[in-house]
Amino acid sequence: MSFPRAVAFLWAATWRNRIRRQLERLRKPRYLLGALVGAAYLYSVFFRRLDFRGSVGTVSEGVRLFAELSLIGSALGTLFAAWALGRDRPSLTFSETEVVQLFPAPVPRRALLQYKLVRGLLGTSLGALFATLFLGRTISPHPVLFFVGACLALGTLYLHSTAASFVRTRLSAWGLWGQVARWGAVGGVLALVALAVFTSLREHPVPEDLSSGRALRGWLQALMASPGVAAVLWPGRLLVAPALAQSVSDFLWALPPALALMAAHYGWVLWAEVPFEETAVVRAESRSRERMLRASGRMTRVGSLTLSRPPFRLLPRGRPEVALIWKNLIARKRMGGGFAVFLAFIILGGAIAAMMGDTRLFTDTRRVLGPVALALSVMLTVVGPSAFRMDLRMDLPKLDLLRAMPLTGRQVVRAQLAASSLALATFQLALLAVALVLGPGVEASRLGGWWWPGGLALAFLLPAVSLSGLFVQNAAVVLFPSWVPADTGERARGIEAMGQRLLAVVGTLVVMLVGLIPAGLVALVVGLPVSALLGPWALPVAGFVAAGVLVGEVWLGVMALGRAFERLDVSEDRPE
Amino acid sequence: MDSVLRVEGLEKAYGEVKAVQGLTFEVAPGEVLGLVGPNGAGKTSTLRCLAGILPPSSGRILVAGYDLSRTPVDAKRALAFLPDEPRFFEYLTVWEHLNFTARLYGVEDWEERGRALLEEMELTGKEKSLPGELSRGMKQKLSIACGFLHSPKLILLDEPLTGLDPIGIRRMKASLRRRAEEGAALVLSSHLLPLVEELCHRLLVIAGGKAMALGSLEDIRARLSGAEGEHASLEELFVRITSAGTQAP
Numbered sequence: 001m002s003f004p005r006a007v008a009f010l011w012a013a014t015w016r017n018r019i020r021r022q023l024e025r026l027r028k029p030r031y032l033l034g035a036l037v038g039a040a041y042l043y044s045v046f047f048r049r050l051d052f053r054g055s056v057g058t059v060s061e062g063v064r065l066f067a068e069l070s071l072i073g074s075a076l077g078t079l080f081a082a083w084a085l086g087r088d089r090p091s092l093t094f095s096e097t098e099v100v101q102l103f104p105a106p107v108p109r110r111a112l113l114q115y116k117l118v119r120g121l122l123g124t125s126l127g128a129l130f131a132t133l134f135l136g137r138t139i140s141p142h143p144v145l146f147f148v149g150a151c152l153a154l155g156t157l158y159l160h161s162t163a164a165s166f167v168r169t170r171l172s173a174w175g176l177w178g179q180v181a182r183w184g185a186v187g188g189v190l191a192l193v194a195l196a197v198f199t200s201l202r203e204h205p206v207p208e209d210l211s212s213g214r215a216l217r218g219w220l221q222a223l224m225a226s227p228g229v230a231a232v233l234w235p236g237r238l239l240v241a242p243a244l245a246q247s248v249s250d251f252l253w254a255l256p257p258a259l260a261l262m263a264a265h266y267g268w269v270l271w272a273e274v275p276f277e278e279t280a281v282v283r284a285e286s287r288s289r290e291r292m293l294r295a296s297g298r299m300t301r302v303g304s305l306t307l308s309r310p311p312f313r314l315l316p317r318g319r320p321e322v323a324l325i326w327k328n329l330i331a332r333k334r335m336g337g338g339f340a341v342f343l344a345f346i347i348l349g350g351a352i353a354a355m356m357g358d359t360r361l362f363t364d365t366r367r368v369l370g371p372v373a374l375a376l377s378v379m380l381t382v383v384g385p386s387a388f389r390m391d392l393r394m395d396l397p398k399l400d401l402l403r404a405m406p407l408t409g410r411q412v413v414r415a416q417l418a419a420s421s422l423a424l425a426t427f428q429l430a431l432l433a434v435a436l437v438l439g440p441g442v443e444a445s446r447l448g449g450w451w452w453p454g455g456l457a458l459a460f461l462l463p464a465v466s467l468s469g470l471f472v473q474n475a476a477v478v479l480f481p482s483w484v485p486a487d488t489g490e491r492a493r494g495i496e497a498m499g500q501r502l503l504a505v506v507g508t509l510v511v512m513l514v515g516l517i518p519a520g521l522v523a524l525v526v527g528l529p530v531s532a533l534l535g536p537w538a539l540p541v542a543g544f545v546a547a548g549v550l551v552g553e554v555w556l557g558v559m560a561l562g563r564a565f566e567r568l569d570v571s572e573d574r575p576e
Numbered sequence: 577m578d579s580v581l582r583v584e585g586l587e588k589a590y591g592e593v594k595a596v597q598g599l600t601f602e603v604a605p606g607e608v609l610g611l612v613g614p615n616g617a618g619k620t621s622t623l624r625c626l627a628g629i630l631p632p633s634s635g636r637i638l639v640a641g642y643d644l645s646r647t648p649v650d651a652k653r654a655l656a657f658l659p660d661e662p663r664f665f666e667y668l669t670v671w672e673h674l675n676f677t678a679r680l681y682g683v684e685d686w687e688e689r690g691r692a693l694l695e696e697m698e699l700t701g702k703e704k705s706l707p708g709e710l711s712r713g714m715k716q717k718l719s720i721a722c723g724f725l726h727s728p729k730l731i732l733l734d735e736p737l738t739g740l741d742p743i744g745i746r747r748m749k750a751s752l753r754r755r756a757e758e759g760a761a762l763v764l765s766s767h768l769l770p771l772v773e774e775l776c777h778r779l780l781v782i783a784g785g786k787a788m789a790l791g792s793l794e795d796i797r798a799r800l801s802g803a804e805g806e807h808a809s810l811e812e813l814f815v816r817i818t819s820a821g822t823q824a825p
Contacts, residue, residue: 289708307669307704316678316686323679331667401663403629405680406652566648569631 003111007118022494031496038499062217067139068244069220071153072236078157079235082164083186088172090276091165092116096288099281113273117162117266124154140244145251149243152258156239159265166272196228308333321407321415328390328419335390346372366438374435377428381462384424385469391416392474392565396481399568410562413474417558420470425463432459453536457543464547465516471554472512475561476504478568519549578641579604580654580730580761581626586635588621588785595621597785599635603761605729608752610776611765614818618785619765620660623732626763627657640729653681656728660735662719664707670694671703673722681726693721696751698744712739720748724755731755733764737771749775773810783818 025031094102094116102112128150132143140146171178204223207215223229238261241254311329314322346369380387395402395416402412436455527542534541579602588596596618603609611619624630626637628648637644640654668676671690678686694700697717707715716739723731736752737745752775756762766772772779779796781789789796796813808816 307706310672314675314679316675316684317682318679320680320682323676326679327665327668327672327676330672331665334667395665398663398665400624400629400659401665404627404652404657406649407680408649567631 003105003107003115007115022496025494025496030500034499034503035494035496036499037502038495038497041499041502042495063138064244064246065217065220067135068237068240069224071240071243072233075153075157075236075239076232079160079164082161083168083182086165088168089165089279090169090274091162092276092280093287094280094284096284099284103277103281109275109277110270110273113270113276117159117269120158120162121155124158125151128154141246142248142251145245145248146243149240149245149251149254149258152255152262153239153243156258156262156265159262159269163265163268163272166269166274169274170272193232196232198228200226200228319411320405321411324407324412324415325419325422328394328416329423331390331394332388332419332423370435370438373431373438377431377435377458377462380424380428380431381465381469384428384466385420385473388420388424388470390423391420391470393477396477408562409564409566410559413478413558413562413565417467417470417474417554421463421467424466424470428462428466429459432462450536450539453539456540460540460543460547464519464550467554468515468550469512471557471561472508472515475557475564476508478561478564480504481568515550515553518553519546522546522549579638580640581763582636582638583626584636586622586625586637587633588618588625588630589633595785596625596632596782599780599782599787601780601787601790603730603763605759605761606756607778608756608762608764608776610772610779611763611782612767612769612772612779612814613782613788617782617818619782620734621785622782623657623659623734623763623765627655627732628652629657653726654728655730655732656723656726657732658719658723658734658736660738662715664715664718666707669704669706670699670710670718673707673718674725677722677725683726686725689725690721693724696747697721698747713741713744716740717744720751724751727758727760729760731760731762733762733766735766735768736764737766737768769810769814779810781814781817788817789813 026035092113102115128147131150131154132147136143136146136150140149168182171182174181200223203226204219207219224233238254238257242251242258245251245254308330310326311333312326314326392413405412407415432455436452523542523546526545527538530541531538581601581603583599583601586596586599587594599622601609611622613619621630625632626639626644628644628651631645637651639651642651642654644651664673665676674686674690674693677683678690683689691700694703697720699714699717699721702710702714707718710718716736720736731752733752737748740748749771752762752764762775764772764776773793778792779789780787781796789799791799793810793813796817797808
């Protein structure tokens with residue numbers, strides 16, 4: 001059997017077995033239900049809006065211009081990245097199985113390269129399909145033409161990146177002169193681009209009044225038509241022209257140059273070919289190691305962890321489950337991201353606002369930060385339980401390890417829940433403190449009387465609601481491991497898995513809302529009579545009572561979940 | 577002397593598949609019991625049940641006098657389970673794993689013991705390493721160090737020599753022997769028959785989840801009929817016993 005036929009057989013057999021396995025899974029009601037929900041979701045979100053029968057109208061000029069600029073910008077950005085970013089080594093990526101099965105096979109390097117290129121082009125076609133599903137209808141009146149055009153554009157960019165990585169590998173082998181040649185060429189191109197843009201901007205300076213979309217569009221069109229910018233955009237325009245074609249004749253007109261460009265890139269890749277086996281082996285091993293680590297829990301890239309100090313000293317004596325809290329808080333610290341992401345979010349938001357003419361974050365920081373912090377603190381009640389996952393969701397893939405520990409199920413569940421809720425509550429309370437101190441209520445007379453009582457009520461309520469959200473999500477992975485898988489890194493694929501996840505999310509929300517009803521009712525029963533006596537200060541009383549009810553519910557839940565954890569037998573529900 | 581481990585009629589089923597069927601045995605302090613059998617015989621399932629990881633379908637397990645199903649915390653505090661594929665918390669360093677284990681088991685002098693164990697396992701200098709930075713063999717050694725930290729009365733080992741280099745294997749064997757001499761009971765599952773022959777006082781041969789033979793090598797030899805049984809090596813005995821087991825209806 002020749003190599004191409006062997007590869008064709010491999011792919012056909014893989015797909016056949018995958019589909020057969022997915023169909024077999026549908027015999028189980030949970031997958032069948034998941035498949036139905038997933039299919040309904042896909043149909044309602046994507047396919048219902050698609051019409052492959054032909055043109056269904058025209059795309060507005062503004063949208064077309066925006067799409068053209070975005071696509072050309074992305075294409076030019078990819079070209080820049082291919083030459084200026086990353087390491088000087090072949091960009092071909094093989095899986096460990098491919099390395100073990102194909103590298104020792106009696107197959108020339110050229111055949112391996114062709115194999116990888118075909119795989120890469122199939123991957124870019126899949127990307128084009130998703131782009132068509134998500135964007136096609138908005139950008140082009142002909143989704144099919146958009147898909148073909150996107151396949152050509154993404155495929156050519158893939159070939160360009162591969163060829164560039166080969167050329168960079170060759171240049172790096174020349175030592176210093178190679179680097180000089182590469183950076184000289186990159187610098188020369190960038191200088192020419194800058195010169196062209198500068199010249200065009202002198203001809204068409206930024207108008208003083210850009211408040212209307214029409215004015216902005218007119219200026220952009222004039223700028224893009226100027227010789228300098230037109231020359232810079234020309235390769236990108238050639239590439240995206242078939243995808244953006246508004247009619248069949250436009251498409252046919254744009255097709256030959258795009259095909260020629262792709263063919264030229266293919267020839268370039270073959271011409272520039274360098275030995276890639278060594279790099280491929282190293283990358284395959286590294287990817288495989290990372291996958292294994294992810295499968296054993298939530299793991300970032302090896303070596304990217306910062307060894308920060310533990311949050312507190314763990315003494316050998318005391319309640320043993322504290323060890324789990326200590327471990328999970330270390331994980332939180334080393335996973336990082338929390339405060340840095342928040343700060344980056346604020347600064348980026350402020351910078352964007354400043355670019356749009358609103359500089360209040362920098363000129364009147366206090367007034368902006370207060371409401372932002374309050375909004376984030378409340379928002380964390382909803383998104384926090386999904387974002388802070390140093391609990392059973394992180395550790396359940398290591399159930400063996402947890403089960404061998406000398407701890408009761410209740411101790412394990414309590415400790416696991418404590419770490420996430422402590423971290424989340426600390427974050428929320430800090431944000432709330434910022435909001436209360438800096439927020440508008442400090443000086444606004446209308447809010448004055450309610451500001452501090454309301455803030456105090458939130459200080460009781462928000463962490464309690466977050467705790468119940470965390471509990472529901474943790475309970476879901478223990479009670480329904482088939483529906484809500486823990487963080488194994490390897491996500492189940494397919495429409496049925498997507499449908500299952502949707503159902504799990506809806507179920508989690510419903511349970512959480514149901515859990516909030518008693519707390520709300522009790523808060524009303526206590527708060528209303530007290531408000532006659534205390535006025536606004538009845539709010540923290542009601543908040544405290546509601547929080548108490550929620551904590552009580554979680555406490556009862558932990559008792560039950562602890563027993564469920566002890567009975568949890570993963571061997572009975574092994575992943576299919 | 578009272579046994580450290582007592583197993584009575586242990587059964588474990590995965591749906592329709594019966595992985596372990598009616599195992600009954602005891603292990604005394606200082607004794608090393610070898611658990612041998614072909615692939616899929618039920619060795620790992622047995623060990624996971626003994627460690628309290630899998631709930632048995634039926635039967636009773638007593639560890640240091642504690643019933644594993646009624647007082648699991650006390651029973652687990654007396655044992656250590658060293659799996660063939662060691663699992664760690666990726667965010668904790670080697671030293672933090674020892675600290676974590678010390679708190680779980682209340683080991684007051686853990687720092688002193690930890691340093692000695694790291695020295696014994698040739699992990700000195702790796703205290704600040706994360707598990708992801710350790711080789712396969714080093715991970716195995718870290719697992720052993722964590723397992724031995726609280727001086728367990730019962731040590732369950734599943735293929736303990738996987739990934740170790742020859743010096744590591746020699747040290748490991750010496751370490752296991754010393755733990756047994758100090759009074760710990762060991763249950764060792766391995767396909768390395770020379771290791772089993774060298775370390776174990778008694779053998780439990782299982783096939784298809786059932787006990788095919790239990791006793792010292794001499795006992796098993798003596799029980800086998802035929803002239804060739806007398807001087808048969810463990811490998812020959814293993815083949816004869818397990819072939820008989822798999823051929824049985």
